[in-house]
Amino acid sequence: MVCRPIPQMDSLVIFDNQFVRELPGDPSQDPRPRQVLGSFYSRVQPVSPSHPSRLAVSKEVAELLDMEPAFVDSESFVLAFSGHTLLQGMEPFAMCYGGHQFGHWAGQLGDGRAINLGEVINARGERWMLQLKGAGPTPYSRHADGFAVLRSSVREFLCSEAMHHLGVPTTRALSLIATGDWVVRDMFYDGRPRREPGAIVCRVAPTFVRFGNFEIFAARNDIDHLRRLIEYVIRTDFPELGVPTPDAMGQWFEDICRRTAIMIVHWMRVGFVHGVMNTDNMSILGQTIDYGPYGWLEDYDPSWTPNTTDAEGRRYCYGQQPQIAYWNLGQLANAIHPVLQNEHWIQRGMEAYVQELQYQWNASMASKMGLANWRDEDSELLDGLLEFLRSAEIDMTWFYRLLATYPVQPDSESPASGGGSDPRTHFHYAFYRPDDELDAAIPRLSDWLLRYQRRVQEDGTPDLVRLQQMNCVNPKYVLRNYLAQQAIDAAEQGDPKEIERLLDVLRLPYDDQPHNERYAQKRPEWARHRPGCSMLSCSS
Numbered sequence: 001m002v003c004r005p006i007p008q009m010d011s012l013v014i015f016d017n018q019f020v021r022e023l024p025g026d027p028s029q030d031p032r033p034r035q036v037l038g039s040f041y042s043r044v045q046p047v048s049p050s051h052p053s054r055l056a057v058s059k060e061v062a063e064l065l066d067m068e069p070a071f072v073d074s075e076s077f078v079l080a081f082s083g084h085t086l087l088q089g090m091e092p093f094a095m096c097y098g099g100h101q102f103g104h105w106a107g108q109l110g111d112g113r114a115i116n117l118g119e120v121i122n123a124r125g126e127r128w129m130l131q132l133k134g135a136g137p138t139p140y141s142r143h144a145d146g147f148a149v150l151r152s153s154v155r156e157f158l159c160s161e162a163m164h165h166l167g168v169p170t171t172r173a174l175s176l177i178a179t180g181d182w183v184v185r186d187m188f189y190d191g192r193p194r195r196e197p198g199a200i201v202c203r204v205a206p207t208f209v210r211f212g213n214f215e216i217f218a219a220r221n222d223i224d225h226l227r228r229l230i231e232y233v234i235r236t237d238f239p240e241l242g243v244p245t246p247d248a249m250g251q252w253f254e255d256i257c258r259r260t261a262i263m264i265v266h267w268m269r270v271g272f273v274h275g276v277m278n279t280d281n282m283s284i285l286g287q288t289i290d291y292g293p294y295g296w297l298e299d300y301d302p303s304w305t306p307n308t309t310d311a312e313g314r315r316y317c318y319g320q321q322p323q324i325a326y327w328n329l330g331q332l333a334n335a336i337h338p339v340l341q342n343e344h345w346i347q348r349g350m351e352a353y354v355q356e357l358q359y360q361w362n363a364s365m366a367s368k369m370g371l372a373n374w375r376d377e378d379s380e381l382l383d384g385l386l387e388f389l390r391s392a393e394i395d396m397t398w399f400y401r402l403l404a405t406y407p408v409q410p411d412s413e414s415p416a417s418g419g420g421s422d423p424r425t426h427f428h429y430a431f432y433r434p435d436d437e438l439d440a441a442i443p444r445l446s447d448w449l450l451r452y453q454r455r456v457q458e459d460g461t462p463d464l465v466r467l468q469q470m471n472c473v474n475p476k477y478v479l480r481n482y483l484a485q486q487a488i489d490a491a492e493q494g495d496p497k498e499i500e501r502l503l504d505v506l507r508l509p510y511d512d513q514p515h516n517e518r519y520a521q522k523r524p525e526w527a528r529h530r531p532g533c534s535m536l537s538c539s540s
């Protein structure tokens, strides 16, 4: 069924679709999968779902878009953001991009299950692109169907909002809507497909342009389109750089490198593992994009990857993320080089990434430990800490929260809850296998705590102040893999309320929320090997 425009509600913002207005699209209307040459996008129509129903909405994103609460609560909202109906001014399209997947050039990829609806400019003058994920096939769907299943849509909706509330640069999610239709998926690619409920997330970001949008034109030696895209993105998304002169382009690449470094350090700080850092999943704005087989580090294991497809090579494991981002920036550099034609700027950008990453990492780790600032000699203290965390199964999130309440100042009024200054009692809860590992770990931990104590005493930070500062950077509530799975299980059983309940908790990730202690619990044993909680595939 083809979508019909409905009259715009008074309360709704106006669309200003600069991307399709300024850049040429695909002249063909053929909806079948194909190679699309010399075009930035193809116009498409979302598929109208059978029985769309609201599962969750992010009120902050609705506010960002200046949507009236009455509209957000209305049936029109559900129809518009499930692909059933087009609001006046929407001009749906799918973008053409390519990408390197797992280190290899994959050719044309494109929005295979994402459909951009259009751009709105809010009262603050900010431009936001609205995009449905899972609203049906496009010329870029290759051999897949263009739909998304409930489990992956719940995961994307919750995680993008959780990341925002954690202070991590990310695309946002406005809504999560069930389609009422079935989607067939072979979850672990093991020949056992099953029917799953379908759902659609409306994602929101200033732009969804990725490294791969530049790579596709470079790979096709289409320098004219490559240049147009670079100039467009600088003018639209990096206006502070002014007219896109060659120097501005160099500065632009350096900016992307710095933003990417900042994003990666945030990921490391909160324990986020993207899981599939292909170049088509790298936003040009340095925002986290494309929440697929991501996961949250539980016990501190830098080699951990949530993605079953990556289990062998571990290319995208937690500890590799800084190096992979660098590699991806190298691919972007190769792609834009024919237009920039300036080795110096490319080199500068890549070096800026390394510097920024180091600077942000040091600053981030100093604040995670509650140090007033980073000193070069702190690297020994930090190495000792990370080595300790690796030596046993220790929950990263809990460890830092417990470190914050560990008293280190002499005569301090201990802010410690419960355990006092006996490391064994104090850090017990962070251990996944205390019976097997606590005895061996305590001497190493005590030794490290002594060094830590000396260092904090040099700063002279009172324990209570340190506690407050550390709790602003070390979250208590993260979207633990098992929590997302529980919300999915409930939604699949027809109870979507847990999704918004969880979102509510994740809105204040750094606060102690006495009524929500259970959401802070470390991974229960039943979740250790359960699909969805410890392993995920790309199938969505």
Ligand code: AMP
Binding pocket: 109, 110, 111, 112, 113, 114, 140, 141, 142, 144, 145, 146, 147, 148, 276, 280, 281, 290, 292, 538, 540
């Ligand atoms: P991802 O692994 O999500 O980054 O996807 C890689 C490429 O596969 C992108 O071009 C996606 O649009 C496409 N893709 C993934 N899942 C689907 C699907 N269900 N239908 C159509 N295209 C898909």
Ligand code: MG
Binding pocket: 280, 281, 290
């Ligand atoms: Mg992708």
